[in-house]
Amino acid sequence: MAQKPRVAIFDFTGCEGCELNQLNFEDQLLDILAHVDIVEWREAMDDRPGEYDIAFVEGSLSTPDCIKRIHEIRRRAKVLVAVGACAVQGGINGMKNIRPIEQVREEVYGEDKYLFPTLPALPLRAVVKVDHEVRGCPMTQIEFLKVFTALVMGKEPIEPTSSVCTECKLKENECVFTKGMICLGPVTRAGCDAHCPTFGQYCTGCRGLVPEPNLEGMKEILVEHGLSVQEAWKRLQLYNAVELEGVRS
Amino acid sequence: MNLNQLSPRAEMEDLYLPVMAEIKETRRLTDLETLYTVELPDGRDLGHRPGQFVEVSMFGIGEAPFSISSSPTRKGVFELGIRKVGLLTEKLAELEAGTKIGIRGPFGNGIDVEKFQGKDVLIVAGGIGLVPMRSMINHVRDRRDDFGRLIICYGSRSDRELLFTEELEEWEREKRTEYHVTVDQGSPAWKGNTGVITTLIPGLDLDLPNTVCCICGPPVMYRFVLLALKSRGLADRNIYMSLERRMKCGVGKCGHCQINGSYVCQDGPVYHYPDIKTLQEAL
Amino acid sequence: MVQFFLESDRVAEFVTHLMKRKPVYAPHRKGRKSYSFERTRDAAGVVLDYPRVMQSVKKFFLPPREQLLSFDLGDNTCRAGEVEPLDAIFLGVHSYDLAAVGRLDHNFSEGRAERNYLTRRQGALWVGVSYEPDEYHFAGSVGIDPYDTEGFDIFLTRLLDGYVLEVLTPAGESLLEGFDLPAHEAGKPAKKHFQQHIYVPQDRLNEVMSASYNNPVWEETALGCVGCGTCNLVCPTCYCFNVEENVDITVTKGSRDRHWDGCMLREFSEVAGGEVFRETLAARQRHRVMRKFKYISEKTGQPWCVGCGRCTAYCTAGISIVNIVNRCISDYEKSTVSAIR
Numbered sequence: 065m066a067q068k069p070r071v072a073i074f075d076f077t078g079c080e081g082c083e084l085n086q087l088n089f090e091d092q093l094l095d096i097l098a099h100v101d102i103v104e105w106r107e108a109m110d111d112r113p114g115e116y117d118i119a120f121v122e123g124s125l126s127t128p129d130c131i132k133r134i135h136e137i138r139r140r141a142k143v144l145v146a147v148g149a150c151a152v153q154g155g156i157n158g159m160k161n162i163r164p165i166e167q168v169r170e171e172v173y174g175e176d177k178y179l180f181p182t183l184p185a186l187p188l189r190a191v192v193k194v195d196h197e198v199r200g201c202p203m204t205q206i207e208f209l210k211v212f213t214a215l216v217m218g219k220e221p222i223e224p225t226s227s228v229c230t231e232c233k234l235k236e237n238e239c240v241f242t243k244g245m246i247c248l249g250p251v252t253r254a255g256c257d258a259h260c261p262t263f264g265q266y267c268t269g270c271r272g273l274v275p276e277p278n279l280e281g282m283k284e285i286l287v288e289h290g291l292s293v294q295e296a297w298k299r300l301q302l303y304n305a306v307e308l309e310g311v312r313s
Numbered sequence: 314m315n316l317n318q319l320s321p322r323a324e325m326e327d328l329y330l331p332v333m334a335e336i337k338e339t340r341r342l343t344d345l346e347t348l349y350t351v352e353l354p355d356g357r358d359l360g361h362r363p364g365q366f367v368e369v370s371m372f373g374i375g376e377a378p379f380s381i382s383s384s385p386t387r388k389g390v391f392e393l394g395i396r397k398v399g400l401l402t403e404k405l406a407e408l409e410a411g412t413k414i415g416i417r418g419p420f421g422n423g424i425d426v427e428k429f430q431g432k433d434v435l436i437v438a439g440g441i442g443l444v445p446m447r448s449m450i451n452h453v454r455d456r457r458d459d460f461g462r463l464i465i466c467y468g469s470r471s472d473r474e475l476l477f478t479e480e481l482e483e484w485e486r487e488k489r490t491e492y493h494v495t496v497d498q499g500s501p502a503w504k505g506n507t508g509v510i511t512t513l514i515p516g517l518d519l520d521l522p523n524t525v526c527c528i529c530g531p532p533v534m535y536r537f538v539l540l541a542l543k544s545r546g547l548a549d550r551n552i553y554m555s556l557e558r559r560m561k562c563g564v565g566k567c568g569h570c571q572i573n574g575s576y577v578c579q580d581g582p583v584y585h586y587p588d589i590k591t592l593q594e595a596l
Numbered sequence: 597m598v599q600f601f602l603e604s605d606r607v608a609e610f611v612t613h614l615m616k617r618k619p620v621y622a623p624h625r626k627g628r629k630s631y632s633f634e635r636t637r638d639a640a641g642v643v644l645d646y647p648r649v650m651q652s653v654k655k656f657f658l659p660p661r662e663q664l665l666s667f668d669l670g671d672n673t674c675r676a677g678e679v680e681p682l683d684a685i686f687l688g689v690h691s692y693d694l695a696a697v698g699r700l701d702h703n704f705s706e707g708r709a710e711r712n713y714l715t716r717r718q719g720a721l722w723v724g725v726s727y728e729p730d731e732y733h734f735a736g737s738v739g740i741d742p743y744d745t746e747g748f749d750i751f752l753t754r755l756l757d758g759y760v761l762e763v764l765t766p767a768g769e770s771l772l773e774g775f776d777l778p779a780h781e782a783g784k785p786a787k788k789h790f791q792q793h794i795y796v797p798q799d800r801l802n803e804v805m806s807a808s809y810n811n812p813v814w815e816e817t818a819l820g821c822v823g824c825g826t827c828n829l830v831c832p833t834c835y836c837f838n839v840e841e842n843v844d845i846t847v848t849k850g851s852r853d854r855h856w857d858g859c860m861l862r863e864f865s866e867v868a869g870g871e872v873f874r875e876t877l878a879a880r881q882r883h884r885v886m887r888k889f890k891y892i893s894e895k896t897g898q899p900w901c902v903g904c905g906r907c908t909a910y911c912t913a914g915i916s917i918v919n920i921v922n923r924c925i926s927d928y929e930k931s932t933v934s935a936i937r
């Protein structure tokens with residue numbers, strides 16, 4: 065690209081874990097900034113209307129106001145990238161879909177529940193067209209850098225579709241199942257370089273499901289390792305509630 | 314365990330290192346396809362057979378296989394006809410003459426043209442399948458007396474998507490080329506045949522025992538063309554076809570191009586039909 | 597053949613001796629219950645009595661990730677990736693894993709020889725060790741005995757209080773130079789018994805597998821298989837790889853890299869435009885198993901499975917390649933019997 069791409073960053077109701085403006089890969093941040101013009105920081109959203117080449121959007125959508133804003137962002141962005149599990153899958157926020165919405169409102173807003181109309185926590189793609197995704201909770205930094213460089217080069221980023229297990233095997237990690245843990249790696253999308261198993265932890269599935277997952281097979285594995293069917297299903301739902309249950313309200 | 318039987322290190326070429334070749338010319342064929350004329354360093358000859366392919370790459374973007382569209386009889390440069398479908402091909406479409414791209418190859422078996430000598434050559438090409446077949450067509454046209462009749466059946470989705478339109482007109486005019494074309498859906502201006510490619514086959518005048526047929530097109534096309542040829546009575550042993558699979562290396566190492574036990578980049582992409590008839594995943 | 601006796605408490609001394617000659621790669625403990633081949637820095641860390649390592653020695657010759665070339669986006673040039681010869685001793689290798697290296701040698705030298713693999717592979721010296729078959733090994737069924745010394749320079753056969761050390765090649769002999777050992781006279785140790793078996797001899801497997809293309813076992817296995825690719829990625833004879841471009845964050849340079857891939861993964865056979873040639877898990881499982889017992893063996897006369905049991909041991913869904921093959925065999929035998937009737 066001859067001119068530096070104009071980049072905007074927006075944040076919805078994430079957990080603040082992703083926040084791109086707190087990137088803790090600061091060394092690379094300077095390199096990144098050399099390639100782009102950051103046009104608006106999240107607070108600046110409404111001040112300077114204009115177009116941007118790339119909008120990075122974090123967080124899921126849970127109020128009518130969010131929906132209005134995301135349409136506005138989509139209208140002004142040439143490329144829209146969902147960043148983090150909340151934006152991509154509806155994230156942990158999506159868990160509220162599987163409980164009655166009234167109850168959630170009560171818990172979150174207490175007395176004030178009637179003042180805050182909330183929707184089920186939607187991933188961005190339930191409302192607008194999303195061009196690319198950076199998955200993970202918090203978002204996977206290596207993937208963010210890959211997507212970022214691809215977009216700066218004006219090419220389509222490649223999304224991993226294989227399982228976290230493949231990355232474990234390439235690193236020869238001891239499988240956490242051998243230690244009696246229960247892991248969602250077999251049906252979770254690679255791209256984090258098997259981050260959690262590498263540190264001896266199980267994968268909670270934060271990067272979402274692989275395309276066309278065999279969920280029955282996965283449930284069977286979990287049950288085989290001691291979970292009840294309900295517990296197994298709950299495990300799978302943690303980060304995949306919207307995909308698994310659809311949107312309930 | 315020793316590996317004495319292997320060639321010493323120094324002799325081993327690097328299979329994955331491309332040579333940098335220059336795009337001499339680009340020509341838009343349609344909205345989606347571009348024809349690239351490419352020259353190897355020092356005008357070196359590519360030395361290919363019709364039906365072979367090269368691996369084309371742009372650094373930082375990727376690498377993919379493309380059939381060589383020009384005939385080996387045309388020396389010095391070679392041609393690639395590339396459809397814009399994704400990552401690499403979109404970027405290739407932006408390139409201009411003078412740019413260098415990475416080339417590895419030629420790879421694959423290609424068509425054993427010697428076997429076709431003296432025979433009537435029937436070409437059945439659907440859509441982008443004309444790109445590789447063009448190499449064979451022009452080979453026959455350039456060594457016209459080595460072969461019998463040249464019969465071309467070409468099918469395209471619409472007349473706007475026809476490739477190499479100037480050459481098609483030439484073939485149409487040529488006495489010794491029997492050229493038939495059909496489009497699935499013609500524009501109002503289209504005067505020719507409408508219908509899928511198989512509709513051309515019943516009307517062909519074929520000298521069956523002396524005809525060899527080469528087929529290339531989208532995956533769905535093969536089964537129907539085969540049926541049509543069969544009902545004309547063409548023997549399986551007279552049929553060749555060029556197949557496409559995912560490829561990552563082009564040199565028989567990465568495993569991606571397998572059809573059952575066959576490697577398309579080694580045993581193909583041009584297959585003798587009797588050899589793959591029983592491979593369940595082939596067609 | 598010369599035989600010596602290596603007492604258990606001299607093993608570390610032996611390893612130290614080898615380390616003085618060349619770099620040594622050997623099994624070490626990794627994690628709670630696992631072992632892994634690593635460069636030996638301390639002879640005391642070497643474990644010769646181990647059931648299996650997750651990744652065979654393949655990883656040294658065909659690394660999980662490898663740079664094929666590096667490029668400069670500024671001047672549009674490239675250079676082949678650095679490939680260093682590995683002049684090393686591989687100690688404590690089980691017979692099936694060396695047999696698997698032989699299979700890989702075939703793949704990387706057949707047709708066009710591959711510099712990357714062969715350069716690393718050429719200098720290797722092999723010190724084998726016998727093992728106790730566990731609930732997953734079935735190498736015996738594919739003709740590879742735990743005492744099989746083929747290809748080794750030195751072989752260690754485990755006895756109660758130490759190892760019988762056989763010197764098998766001149767290279768092995770020179771490795772031992774300067775290390776004094778008492779000669780060993782006794783005969784062969786007791787035959788090892790496998791707990792897992794494929795129920796027909798390997799030379800008949802082609803025939804069985806040829807008849808099994810439409811066996812319901814593929815669909816049935818696919819119900820439990822989650823397509824994670826583990827079975828490919830731990831197999832010592834699998835060599836498939838994918839290639840990707842990696843660009844530096846400065847967007848001025850980068851590399852074309854390859855990494856292990858596997859035919860159980862959906863994207864493996866996908867072409868531009870989205871067509872996947874082995875769309876279902878059943879078709880992919882069939883492809884994997886046929887690759888091991890039919891497709892390649894038809895051409896080479898050898899099964900492409902060495903019976904290490906890894907794909908079964910590491911499959912989280914508990915899918916057993918032995919059970920799949922035995923199922924094909926019993927269905928085949930039923931069908932031939934009923935055909936005779």
Ligand SMILES: Cc1cc2nc3c(=O)[nH]c(=O)nc-3n(C[C@H](O)[C@H](O)[C@H](O)COP(=O)(O)OP(=O)(O)OC[C@H]3O[C@@H](n4cnc5c(N)ncnc54)[C@H](O)[C@@H]3O)c2cc1C
Pocket residue numbers: 222223224225366375376377378379380381394395396397398399400401402403441444445556557558559560582838839840863867868869
């Ligand atoms: C023998 C042969 C001859 C051919 N001849 C021609 C021809 O003459 N003309 C023509 O137009 N086409 C031809 N093709 C098809 C051509 O190869 C494809 O159109 C081309 O691969 C598309 O590349 P792309 O990057 O533009 O497409 P994309 O769809 O963007 O990507 C496809 C390629 O991108 C890479 N890729 C995508 N996702 C991933 C991922 N997750 N991880 C790693 N890599 C990934 C892979 O290399 C994949 O093959 C031929 C194919 C074969 C096999």
Ligand code: SF4
Pocket residue numbers: 228229230232233237238239240241247248249250258261266267912
């Ligand atoms: S630890 Fe989890 S991700 Fe890794 S191999 Fe085991 S199941 Fe797969």
Ligand code: SF4
Pocket residue numbers: 200201228252253256258259260261266267268269270271272
């Ligand atoms: S291992 Fe699983 S939970 Fe951990 S970062 Fe990767 S996808 Fe997320």
Ligand code: SF4
Pocket residue numbers: 820821822823824825826827828860907910911912913914915
């Ligand atoms: S390891 Fe098991 S679950 Fe994973 S792809 Fe192989 S057979 Fe399927």
Ligand code: SF4
Pocket residue numbers: 827830831832833888900901902903904905906907908917
């Ligand atoms: S197929 Fe399974 S048992 Fe056979 S060699 Fe591969 S991993 Fe070992």
Ligand code: SF4
Pocket residue numbers: 568571828831833834835836857858859860883884885887888
């Ligand atoms: S079994 Fe699959 S992954 Fe392994 S070598 Fe064969 S095709 Fe490749």
Ligand code: FES
Pocket residue numbers: 559560561562563564565566567568569570571576577578579
């Ligand atoms: S393309 Fe790699 S093996 Fe055929």
